[in-house]
Amino acid sequence: MGGTSFLVEVEPHVSVDPPLAPGETLLLCSDGLTDMVLNQVIDDSLRNTKTPLQSARKLVAKAFAAGARDNISLIVARRSDARNVP
Numbered sequence: 001m002g003g004t005s006f007l008v009e010v011e012p013h014v015s016v017d018p019p020l021a022p023g024e025t026l027l028l029c030s031d032g033l034t035d036m037v038l039n040q041v042i043d044d045s046l047r048n049t050k051t052p053l054q055s056a057r058k059l060v061a062k063a064f065a066a067g068a069r070d071n072i073s074l075i076v077a078r079r080s081d082a083r084n085v086p
Helices: 039-047 052-065
Strands: 025-029 074-078
Touching: 025 039, 025 052, 039 052, 052 074
Parallel strands: none
Antiparallel strands: 025 074
16 A cells, blocks of 8 residues: 555655744654544644643554554654743
């Protein structure tokens, strides 16, 4: 599953501006997650967890509960506010 036998040119776009705001979350994931879990459910899961690890565990559990027909890869990163970190 996944990938393609056709040559497809990929033009990456990388930017560091603007940076994530304090508390903002970034999700990088494979279609193993997005094919199995609705975008709104993903959004709710990211918003309603305290840590990136909790988010990742919750999202993987939801994908497995939905049948997990493909591999599930994800990275959850959240910018913390350095002033509130001990």
